[in-house]
Amino acid sequence: xxxxxxxxxxxxxxxxxxxxxxxxxxxxxxxxxxxxxxxxxxxxxxxxxxxxxxxxxxxxxxxxxxxxxxxxxxxxxxxxxxxxxxxxxxxxxxxxxxxxxxxxxxxxxxxxxxxxxxxxxxxxxxxxxxxxxxxxxxxxxxxxxxxxxxxxxxxxxxxxxx
Numbered sequence: 001x002x003x004x005x006x007x008x009x010x011x012x013x014x015x016x017x018x019x020x021x022x023x024x025x026x027x028x029x030x031x032x033x034x035x036x037x038x039x040x041x042x043x044x045x046x047x048x049x050x051x052x053x054x055x056x057x058x059x060x061x062x063x064x065x066x067x068x069x070x071x072x073x074x075x076x077x078x079x080x081x082x083x084x085x086x087x088x089x090x091x092x093x094x095x096x097x098x099x100x101x102x103x104x105x106x107x108x109x110x111x112x113x114x115x116x117x118x119x120x121x122x123x124x125x126x127x128x129x130x131x132x133x134x135x136x137x138x139x140x141x142x143x144x145x146x147x148x149x150x151x152x153x154x155x156x157x158x159x160x161x162x
């Protein structure tokens with residue numbers, strides 16, 4: 001078959017569930033890796049003994065302690081949802097982690113530093129929109145001159161053929 005055999009019959013069960021659904025090999029490897037990390041994070045407990053709070057703790061650790069990107073968190077979340085729903089038959093709801101970043105971090109009173117005031121942001125937007133307009137004009141004038149020179153070349157070729 002070409003894949004590495006897991007020492008764990010549980011991970012082989014997960015692998016076969018992934019294969020039945022025709023996931024790509026890379027997705028299979030990624031999902032198995034996230035499931036292994038989840039199991040190791042909770043001291044090698046069986047995932048059937050864990051629930052939403054353990055999944056939430058793992059995802060929060062990824063976001064807060066390891067500071068991984070939102071796309072990485074979403075991949076881990078998808079792998080764990082697949083594990084719970086498709087392999088274990090547990091209907092897991094992770095509403096607090098839907099965006100890839102746990103909401104409770106911001107509800108704990110942590111202050112988010114403001115980078116710029118609203119007035120500063122509006123000035124930047126105005127400047128960028130005007131510079132975008134001038135850049136668009138410059139690019140379009142360059143395109144127009146190119147198309148004019150192409151038209152001249154076509155006319156010259158057609159004259160020389162006569």
